[in-house]
Amino acid sequence: MSSALPREPRRRLGLRTRTFLLVITCATLPVLLVTLRNVVRFQAALELEFTARAELVAQQLARGSVEGLVIEDERLLDEQLDAASESASAEHMAIHDADGLPVAWRGGPAPPARSCAEPSTQLRPDPAEELLEIERPVLDPKHGAIGCVRMQFSLAPVREDSREALLDALLLWLGVTGTLGALGAYYVGYRVSEPILALVDRASAFWASREAADESQRSSKDEVELLARSFDALADRVNTSLSELTESEQRLQSTLNAIGDAVIATDTLGGVAWMNPVASRLTGVRVEDARGRPLDELLTVRDPIGAEPLALPLSELLSEGAGPELSGRPLLIDGPLGRRRVVPSHALILDSVGARDGLVLVLHDVTEQHELQAQLAQRDKMDALGLLASGVAHDFNNMLTGILGGAELLRATISPExxxxALPFIELISDAAERSAELTAQLLSFSRKSHVELSPVDVHASVREAVALLRRSLDKRVQIQTRLDAAHATVIGDRGRLLSALINLGVNASHAMHGGGKLTFSTRLREPTQLEIEVRDTGSGISEDNLARIFEPFFTTKKEGKGTGLGLAAVQGIIEQHGGSVAVDSELGVGTSFYLRLPLSTRELAPEDGDELVLGHGHVLVVDDERAARVAAQGMLETLGYRVTAVADGREALRVYAERGDAFALVLLDMIMPGLSVHECFAGLRELDPEVRVLLLSGFTRERDVRALRRAGALGLLTKPYTRVGLSRAVAKALATGDAPPS
Ligand SMILES: Nc1ncnc2c1ncn2[C@@H]1O[C@H](COP(=O)(O)OP(=O)(O)OP(=O)(O)O)[C@@H](O)[C@H]1O
Ligand SMILES: [Mg+2]
Structure with missing residues (x-):
């Protein structure tokens, strides 16, 4: 990667150069000052020493000149001057007598007269050269001052020595400071500048790949400025990256919050690092409270089969190596939303080097979907059962008509002796046939396949009828009460089927109250147009698991052979066929209430059907392909006073009717026969005789066929199997319906 900040060329002084200068300036200036001070001192010392030596020579000359002056011997004085010249190189020296006149001298012409009472030493500044002038009196012990010695020395050699010393000191200073500066610069370069430049390189390399560098600007910077620039750029980049990161985090957060699934992220130890609001609702723990808590503490997981508690294999998933597969297998989760069914999926969070850093768990709630599927499966099952029931119902009811009819005929024909x-056996046959008929009716009811006769029904009357029947048949320890509070209780429906539903509920209640209890039927208006019938018992109650299944056909908790499990399925089927609904409320050990809700009707009630046998007369044509049913119908009608012609199919019926049409007061026409269909046969009969009276017979039939034939003029439908009383009343009613059938 190329550096975005080139280190060369740089116009400003670099850190090393500046350090070099700084070291020289700061560290060596005191050295220079001290050196100069010492040089000055050295110069002064030199001068002092020179003066002392000169004074000594002058003193010696003064002492040596005593004799020569006393005896006035110039030669002796010259010798003294020579000796003095050898000791010191004076510029000028002279010996003066007591009058001050020069007696002997050296260096230049004779000096002017001079006397000196006191010794003196003084510096005479000469524009050309500095001169040290020393005067010493020549003292004779007997005569006192007899003359004067005067010497002049040039200070030039002393000055020369001082200059050299200064030069040496400067050279030394230069050497020392240069070395120190170089060492300092090297140190700074090595310890400071290089790392700074490396840092600059790295900093610029960090963002050079993302952004073109401004070479012209950077090329003029020294290390520190470069570093500052780099850090500014880096700070900008970091700020931008941070705001981009914040934005991206917010986007991610919003996305995760919007997801309909529960999303939970864990750390490497399985503690919750983060979760979305859906997960919070699922677990019942607030997002902020969940952080750091172990995931298995928040989730109560169960196996979907058997609902046994399960532990999530978090540690296996989080440890290195292949973990167990969690995704895709449904789980149950208990929480504030109840028991939810979820399909989990998971993904590992990896860090920059690919090591496991946590886990993301997504829980897709499929509870409603699963329930819908279960309902669909249930409906499919019901449809299949309904199909099966309707498949056998027709033949079964035909046969039951034969059995029931045969038993009734037997009862009617046996002699008193x-x-x-015989009567107990006849009753046995009748009971068994009736129970079989009820079973078939229930099968058809739960599959909503039974025909419901729609007429206004007084529910209060039905409840009273059911209570009367139950009082007769139930355990006497069961107290039955009624509280019929509804102001209005007329519904449109099938009186027989509604009665059957009430009896079913009553029987179930009595079964739940083993040693007795209270069974209450009550009614009330739930809404102005809805009637509620409550059947309450003080029985064992229903467990939560069973409560979900009681309406399933064939679900029973009774011993084998004791219950079919069709009762409640049929009740629900009947009530729903009446446009109503069934609800249940139960508490274990306290009791159960079933609520039947039905739409109210304002139609007038039809006069109550009685239950006495109605005898009659006239010629009746019975058309039924099933021999047992045909024979039973014929036999029963004959015992009721009718004359009967029985035929086995539609074509035969038309032929017989064509021959003696006017002779027949009524045709009993079975709805399902091979050959000519019931519609064709009915149309043929209407063609032969537009006023023909036809009462339909059926063991099982499609609702719309009945409606079509009723619209076409059929007088009613008598469902098989029927009793003799039922037949007698239906036939009498059909014969009494106006003088002519409705068209
Ligand atoms: N009032 C009730 N109290 C307690 N449990 C009830 C009550 N009603 C129904 N059940 C439960 O519901 C189950 C199904 O009832 P359902 O009437 O459909 O069938 P069954 O009564 O078992 O059989 P069958 O109706 O053919 O006699 C019963 O086996 C019973 O466990
Ligand atoms: Mg039952």
Missing amino acids: EEED
Whole structure:
């Protein structure tokens, strides 16, 4: 990667140069000052020493001149001057007598007269050269001052020595400071500048790849400025990156918050690092409270089969190596939303070197989907059962008509002497046939396949009828009460089917109250147009698990052979066919209430059907392909006073009717026969005789066929199996319907 900040060329002084100068300036200036001070001192010392030596020579000359002056011997004085010249190189020296006249001298012409009472030493500044002038009196012990010695010395040699000393000191200073500066510069370069430049290189390399560098600007900077620039740029970049990161985090946060699934992220130890609001709702723990808590503490997980508690294999998933597969297998989670069914999926969070750094767990809630699927499966099951039921119902009811009819005929025809022996068996046959008929009716009811006769029904009357029947048949320890509070209780429906539903609920309640209890039927208006019938017991109650299944066909908790499990399925089927609904409320050990809700009707009630046998007369044509049913119908009608012609199919019926049409008061027409269909047969009969009276017979039929034939003029439908009383009343009613059938 190339550096975005080239280190060369740089116009400003670099850190090393500046350090070099700084060291020289700061560290060596005192050295220079001290050196100069010492040089000055050295110069003064030199001068002092020179003066002392000169004075000594002058003193010696003064002492040596005593004799020569006393005896006035010039030669002796010259010798003294020579000796003095050898000791010191004076510029000028002279010996003066007591009058001050020069007696002997050296260096230049004779000096002017001079006397000196006191010794003196003084510096005479000469524009050309500095001169040290020393005067010493020549003292004779007997005569006192007899003359004067005067010497002049040039200070030039002393000055020369001082200059040399200064030069040496300067050279030394230069050497020392140069070395120190160089060492300092090297140190700074090595310890400071290089790392700074390396840092600059690295800093610029960090963002050079993202942004073109401004070479012209950077090329003029020294290390520190470069570093500052780099850090500014880096800070800008970091700020930009931070705001980009914040934005991206916010985007991620919003996305995760918007996801409909629960999302939970953990750390390497399985503690919650983060979760979204859906997960918070699922676990019942607030997002901020969840942080750091172990995930298995927040999630109560169960196996979907058997609902056994399960532990999530978090540590296996988080440890290195392949963990167990968690994704895709449904789990149950218990929480504030109840028991939810979720499909988990997970992904590992990896750090920059690919090591496991945590786990993201996504829980997709499929509870509603699963329930819908279960409902669809249930509906499919019900449809299949309904199909099966309707498949057998027709034949079964035809046969039951034969059995029931045969038993009733037997009952009607036996002699009084035979009655005692035969009657119990006849009852047995009738009961078994009736129970079988009820079973078939229930099968058809739960699959909503049974025909419901729609007429205004007084529910209060039905409840009273059911209570009367139950009082007769239930354990006497069961107290049955009614509280019929609804002001209005007329619904449109099938009286028989509604009665059957109430009896079913009553029987179930009595079964739940083993040693007795209270069974209450009450009614109330739930809404102005809705009637509620409550059937409450003080029985064992229903467990939560069973409560979800009681309406399933064939679900029973009774011993084998004791219950079919069709009762409640049929009740629900009947009530729903009436446009209503069933609800249940139960508490274990306290009791159960079933609520039947039905739409109210304002239609007038039809007069109550009685239950007495109605005898009649006239010629009846019975058309039924099923021999047992045909024979039973014929036999029963004949015992009721009718004349009967029975045929086995539609074509035969038309032929017989064509021959003696006017003779027949009524045609009993079975709805399902091979050959000519019921519609064709009915149309043929209407063609032969537009006023023909037709009462339909059916063991099982499609609702819309009945409606179509009723619209076409059929007088009613008598469902098989029927009793003799039922047949007698239906036939009498059909014969009494106006003088002519409705068209
Ligand atoms: N009132 C009630 N109290 C307690 N449990 C009830 C009550 N009603 C129904 N159940 C439960 O619901 C189950 C199903 O009832 P359902 O009437 O459909 O069938 P069954 O009564 O078992 O059989 P069958 O109705 O053919 O006699 C019963 O086995 C029973 O466990
Ligand atoms: Mg039951």
